[in-house]
Amino acid sequence: MIVLNNLTVRVLRSVGRTKPNQAEASAVVKNVKPERIKGVGFDATCSLACFDKSGQPLSVSPSGNNEQNIILWLDHRAVKEAEEINSLNHPVLKYVGGKISPEMETPKLVWLKRHLRRQCWEKAGLFLDLPDFLTWRATDNESRSSCSLVCKWTYEMTTDGTERWNESYFKQVGLEDLAEHNWRKIGSVVLPPGSPVGSGLSRRAAAELGLLEGTPVGTSMIDAHAGGLGLIGCSVEGVDPAFHTRLSLICGTSTCHMAVSKEATFTPGIWGPYKNAMVPGMWLNEGGQSATGKLIDHIVESHPATPGIRQKLGDMHIQQYLSNILHDLAKKQNLKSVAFLTSDLHVWPDFHGNRSPIADPSLKGIICGLTLADDEESLALLYLATVQALSYGTRHILESLRNSGYSEIKSTLICGGLSKNPIFTEAQADVCNLPVVCPDEVESVLLGAAILGACAAKHFDDIATAIQSMGGKGRVVRPNEEVVKFHDKKYAVFLKMYEHQLEYRSIMGS
Incomplete structure (x- = not known):
């Protein structure tokens, strides 16, 4: 499994290269015989990559530079196109929470056709x-993963068993030409995650990676969904192991909130329900926050106290330094928890728009309670209020899921860098009043990719068995009942901040 994980890391570093770094890739199997590698799994961000008719990178940038052939997942160039698509109210949209996001692929494709028609669209x-x-x-x-296509490309897998590209939708949004040659440009053959792709590693790829030709390759997943796959099987005593009782948080630059159910659940503002997108045979609903780790970094890096702190950090991470300040402040004020330090400081965290459950990419961030202070303590308090705000965002998503039918969610599971941050995990537990499971496995996303490779190699009968066998153990962070009521009050303020933003817009627009 370790080799599979490392292999995934190395190949991801080569994304987009016509000729991957052979030395980097070969280093993966140093001191490991290639025949010991039984399967390969891949994950990556849901970014849009474009290639010309000969399979070479094709620019998606006004610069015309063909090395710039990828639109990053968080690119919001297609906000206008997404708004136009949503105004059409096509039935396909009910499988993306009622509104398509500019982070999804069809708005981006419409943008490319409109703005780079000759340079890109006609050559693609x-x-x-x-x-x-x-x-x-x-x-x-050229097969595609149902994870990618169902979640980001509006490929239909409906409750009545239909599986197809919806031709009327593509015609309505102006992309009907994609239907040519049985939809080859965007995918003619759709496979569930973990199923074998073709004949395995090609001769060229095997040589570049230092592996054996024909080594099984599993159908891929989006990185967050691979994280959900690696996370959802984590076993902790006293926490219900059933998949449908767990809300998985895959934390990074953004955060994805994954919930699965046996039946399709339609939740306004939350993507899905998606069939066979994460756990085969189950429906997935995906909430999310467009900026989480990135937001914390922004808050820290834009504060005037940060340069001075960095000069004395040594090997300590700046978030640990800020956490130490918070614990000292709480001790000086005889507070039972650092959470109580922000009673007068509140943050609405949608600095990059709201993905879920409001589904409004135009929303802005808000900070209420600033003073003239610009010292280390003021940064630590703002950092804490931001972490808490992200936790209120999780609660907002969780409440929307519960209101739509996810009545049995009993725990949250967290992976990514923020899962190592006690301030963050404690806030998530206290705000949602649910135990938080943090896996011992440090790379749940890569574990998910390894599960795909293991399934392609037929090491397990199915992905569900692989999830349970490879999920590993973890630790649990339980809610602090003395803090829960405090967060209930701050959550009420959190919701008021959204109402106020709408009121301000209405005043300015009148």
């Missing part, structure tokens, strides 16, 4: 999500 041969690019690059097979 293939459009792929990065996870599908990796399997194509490794096997020369």
Whole structure:
């Protein structure tokens, strides 16, 4: 499994390269015989990669530079196109929470057709999500993952069993030409995650990676969904192991909130329900926050106290330094928890718009309670209020899921860098009043990719068995009942801040 994880890391570093770094890739299997590698799994961000008719990178930038052939997942260039698509109210939108996001692929494709028609659109041969690019690059097979297509491309898997590209939708949004050649440009063959891709590693890819030709390659997943796959099977005593009782948080630059159910659950403002997008045979609903780790970094880096702190950090992470300040402040004020330090400081965290459950990319961030202070303590308090605000965002998503039918969620599971941050995990537990499971496995996303590789190699009968066998152990952070009521009050303020933003817009627009 370790080799599979490392392999995934190395290949991801080569994303987009026509000729991956051979030395970097070969280093993966140093001191490991290639025949010991039984399967390969890939994950990547849901970014849009474009290639010409000969399979070479094709620019998606006004610069015309073909090395710039990827639109990053968080790119919001297609906000206008998303608004126009949503105004059409096509039935396909009910499978993305009622509104399509500019972070999804069809708005971006509409943008490319409008703005780079001659440079890009007319020359394009293939459009792929990065996870599908990796399997194509490794096997020369153009199949696509149902995870990518259902979640980001509006490929339909409906409650009545229909599986198709909805031609009326693509015609309505002006992309009807994609139907040519049985939809080849965006995917003619759709496979569930973990199923074998073609004949495995091609001769070229095997040589570049230092592996054996024909090594099985699993159908890929979006990185967050691979994280959900690696996370959802984590076993902790006293926490219900059933998949449908767990809300998985995959934390990074953004955060994705994954919940699965046996039946399709339609939740306004939350993406899905998606069939076979994470756990085969189950429906997935995906909430999320567009900026979480990135927001914390922004708050810290833009504060005037940060340069001075960095001069004396040594090997300590700045968030640990700020946490130490918070604990000292709480001790001086005889507070039972650092949480109580922010009773007069509140943050609305949508500095990059709201993905869920409001689904409004135009929302802005708000900070209420600032003073003239610009010292280390003021930064620590603002950092804490931001972390708490992200936790209120999780609660907002959780309440929306529960109101729509997810009545049995009993725990949250967290992976990513923020899972190592006690301030963050404690806030999530206290705000949502649920135990938080943090896996011992340090890379749940790569574990998910390893599960895909193991399934492609037929090491397990199915992904559900692989999840349970490879999920590992973890630790649990339980709610502090003395803090829960405090957060209930701050959450009420949190919701008021949204109402106020709408009121201000109404006043200014009148």
